[in-house]
Amino acid sequence: SDFEKTVADVFSEFQPLSLFLTKVAGIEDRFNNTGAVSLKDILSPLMGTLEASCQFNFMFDIPWLVKQYPKQFRDKPMLLVHGDQGRSEAEMKTDAAQFPHISLCRAKLEMMYGTHHTKMMFLLYDCGMRVVIHTANLISNDWHQKTQGVWISPLFPKLTEGGNTSAGASVIGDSPTKFKRDLLAYVQAYQVVPLAAWERHIRQHNMSAASVYIVGSVPGRHSGDKKMLWGHMKVKKVLKEAGPEHQKVGSWPVIGQFSSIGSLGASMDQWLCDEWLGSLSQCRGNMGTPLSHSKLQLVYPSKENVRLCLEGYGGGGCLPYSIKTARKQIYLNNFVRQWRADGRGRTEAIPHIKTYTRVSPDCKEAAWFIVTSANLSKAAWGALEKQKTQLMIRSYEIGVLFLPRHFGELESFPVGPTAEEVRDSDNVMLPIPYDLPPPNYQKGDRIWMWDVPCVDLPDRHGKKYCPP
Numbered sequence: 001s002d003f004e005k006t007v008a009d010v011f012s013e014f015q016p017l018s019l020f021l022t023k024v025a026g027i028e029d030r031f032n033n034t035g036a037v038s039l040k041d042i043l044s045p046l047m048g049t050l051e052a053s054c055q056f057n058f059m060f061d062i063p064w065l066v067k068q069y070p071k072q073f074r075d076k077p078m079l080l081v082h083g084d085q086g087r088s089e090a091e092m093k094t095d096a097a098q099f100p101h102i103s104l105c106r107a108k109l110e111m112m113y114g115t116h117h118t119k120m121m122f123l124l125y126d127c128g129m130r131v132v133i134h135t136a137n138l139i140s141n142d143w144h145q146k147t148q149g150v151w152i153s154p155l156f157p158k159l160t161e162g163g164n165t166s167a168g169a170s171v172i173g174d175s176p177t178k179f180k181r182d183l184l185a186y187v188q189a190y191q192v193v194p195l196a197a198w199e200r201h202i203r204q205h206n207m208s209a210a211s212v213y214i215v216g217s218v219p220g221r222h223s224g225d226k227k228m229l230w231g232h233m234k235v236k237k238v239l240k241e242a243g244p245e246h247q248k249v250g251s252w253p254v255i256g257q258f259s260s261i262g263s264l265g266a267s268m269d270q271w272l273c274d275e276w277l278g279s280l281s282q283c284r285g286n287m288g289t290p291l292s293h294s295k296l297q298l299v300y301p302s303k304e305n306v307r308l309c310l311e312g313y314g315g316g317g318c319l320p321y322s323i324k325t326a327r328k329q330i331y332l333n334n335f336v337r338q339w340r341a342d343g344r345g346r347t348e349a350i351p352h353i354k355t356y357t358r359v360s361p362d363c364k365e366a367a368w369f370i371v372t373s374a375n376l377s378k379a380a381w382g383a384l385e386k387q388k389t390q391l392m393i394r395s396y397e398i399g400v401l402f403l404p405r406h407f408g409e410l411e412s413f414p415v416g417p418t419a420e421e422v423r424d425s426d427n428v429m430l431p432i433p434y435d436l437p438p439p440n441y442q443k444g445d446r447i448w449m450w451d452v453p454c455v456d457l458p459d460r461h462g463k464k465y466c467p468p
């Protein structure tokens, strides 16, 4: 029965996609016992005997983070990769100073408004290493009552012959999706000394079992063939080369789901529908016919979704969409859908997860799926400049793209509305985090903005919302 399941059981039940949600306090056990992990689960000795780890993230509570490691691993070297500058970097150094096994590495952020959003773990074991790509900050609140996504890699064994074998251009021990090549390119883009050791660890492991694509973003103005390496242009490239056929999926809707929205331009045709949707609606054999913007659905919590969530209005604190930005892009109201996740028991767990997918009109199949740190913003996905010759990205982001062809020559993923169906299915099934189709906003409801008071109706704790 469920209560005896270990994290090793939970992990093996959800292969080969290995796509999990985080556990949520206060919901029925069945929604946490299958297809869901905590940070302690991920770091458990049952997943491997840790020698060292590297944590990429945006927000860190270092004393809390240390306590998530099992006691026997609490002195193993840990590198924290962050983007903090000035005072917040000083605070981080103070927090880290009390832990001799922790060192810090600041990612360069030379583009205005760029952030180090990437949420990734490198876990080096005595017998191999694992990569975890997820959406949660390393603070207690992000792992308590929110919906977060986690992809956990297979255990990558150490390469036998001669270790790092930097065989010139090609990479030894890579997968059909070039996971290792692209992960190395991402790590190398930081150009910081502390990551050189982790680059070597990656080189020394056989990652041929990785069946997902890396979709990363690194700050900069990327041109030439580097233009297709990052952000939405990487997605476009992969979908064009290896995505499902246009005649099968060409009319399917594209669904974006995220926890924040950037300034996307005065009209939908400037970036959202031409450039960004143009990349995410790519498929093999596509003759360039753009997807009608009536097929774009954007899942982002409404005010009522926040009011009724487990955390009450406070849950909106991680949905930093400002009225200043919202009033410049009212066209978004035509695309937004509610967050509802009854199938996973998480309708009331605010979505900090970010996912992007393309599903059939009957909601039974998915053409592809992405879980990533990237919200709906130009800073994260990139914006083409100079007559589309360069892709300008402000932030570090990372995610993974699942294509059906790498999971048994499938043409599409059957969609699993509940974790039990995915667990019990004999064939590959996509554990979709939210209900399909995403419901429209109700009349009188509005998009959540974190700087707009809510004084008409109280939340479940009887509180109103009066932002500072």
Ligand SMILES: O=C(O)c1c[nH]c2c(Br)cccc2c1=O
Residues within 6 Å of the ligand: 058, 117, 135, 136, 137, 317, 318, 319, 320
């Ligand atoms: O990378 C992330 O996950 C996040 C980035 N920026 C945020 C702001 Br600004 C305000 C509140 C929450 C977040 C957040 O969660």
